[in-house]
Amino acid sequence: MESFQDKLKTGLTSGMNKGWSGFIWMLKILIPISFFTVLLDYSGWINRIYFLLEPAMNLLNLPPMAALPLIVGMLTGIYGGIAAMIMLPFSTEQMTLMAIFLLISHNLIQEGIIQGKSGMNPIKATVFRLTASVVTVIIVAQFFHPEPAASTGAGASFSNAKPLIIMLKTWGIETAYLSVKIFVIILSLMMLLGIMKSFNLIQRIVSALNPLLRIFGLDRSVGILWLTASVFGLAYGAAVIVEEVKEGHLTNEELTKLHLSIGINHSLVEDPSLFLSLGISPFWLWIPRIITAILAVHLMGLWQRIKPRKKSFELIQESVK
Template identity: 30%
Template structure:
């Protein structure tokens, strides 16, 4: 993380704190009867332990197969986009959206990678861009703050939807708090420099 302008401890603390903040937020906006996670198990006439375990095993295997298919499909998609150089083409229309997120114009490609294949691969590409001078440490730090809250957006969303969680709740909540974190950090930095440059006395 230091290669991309971010502190490991800072990113770790941010993710832990925001996990609690988002959990509290969702607890407040979701009605008590709204159960986002619901794994349906077929009714079993035989109430024995063996019958219950068989139903659980069948349901779990179906879920595992669904997850494997989704992850495999996403890996193939990512390889195809990279092979045909389509990620860069797709990133161009996203630059106005990056402004809303508070991210630099050079960040669409990183944002796509971070949301397609996650932080590990995205972090490696980000470090290379910083070393090549294509991305400043401050800009990469801003992208890190965004992706710390909202990364692997496509994969995670599909997986959670497969588990029965509302699509808009997952996407909307993650993007909302990613925007709050990035713009909040910018305001804090601006306020710090403004107060530091104020003439004393």
């Protein structure tokens, strides 16, 4: 019988190997995509495509200038979206609607590729998130009566006005810091997961999560993966998912529902907290997104059950003909 020390060593070794593998995989995505995105923002090209989203702002009950923070946030991330929001005269209700949109649909290029590399078509993942953002904001907007924002230059540039070399230095420092953060978190998660597997603790934790997973429409097999992405973020969750997918533990249906859920509802601690400083109610930062994720996964589950029956019905009709 394997001793406690042997189990601990086995778990740590397995976790370290998978953690390093997941970290390298993440860097291959993070570095080129973040570099491309920062160059895009620096070039000012983001501001030139502003007019493309302007008509959609009426649908979202937002003023035309809200398109700029949304574009920046969708192409960069929460920080970029907030940086643009605070530079323009929006009301609290307007910022609330933008916050809900960006909490679901931010950093779409990078996170879309991350989801694509970890088991879901990146285009489908991005379309799901954008659709969820639009529908959620439209519904929440019915509870508000946003006042029109003061007139301002909607096409104002938020790209970095510093010389290119300084911008690249800033990007390098920020990327290095983020890489260290990712390394520590992924390695810790993988080591913890390895130890839990070695001591057969996974099933106990998943069993405790069962009631919550059922509410979210997810299978118990994705419990740890869902919890990782929900708490730490999509990037960290995807790195763990990749290692699980390699072991063949998940079906395509389970993986699709998992990605749909965490695409809408990830980083439940850090991301919403960033908007609290803008005076936005915690209720709107957490509850609508959770409800959207629950409904979306249950609808997907319903579609997955209907689809085989539909195919069978079509085959019967063809055979009759």
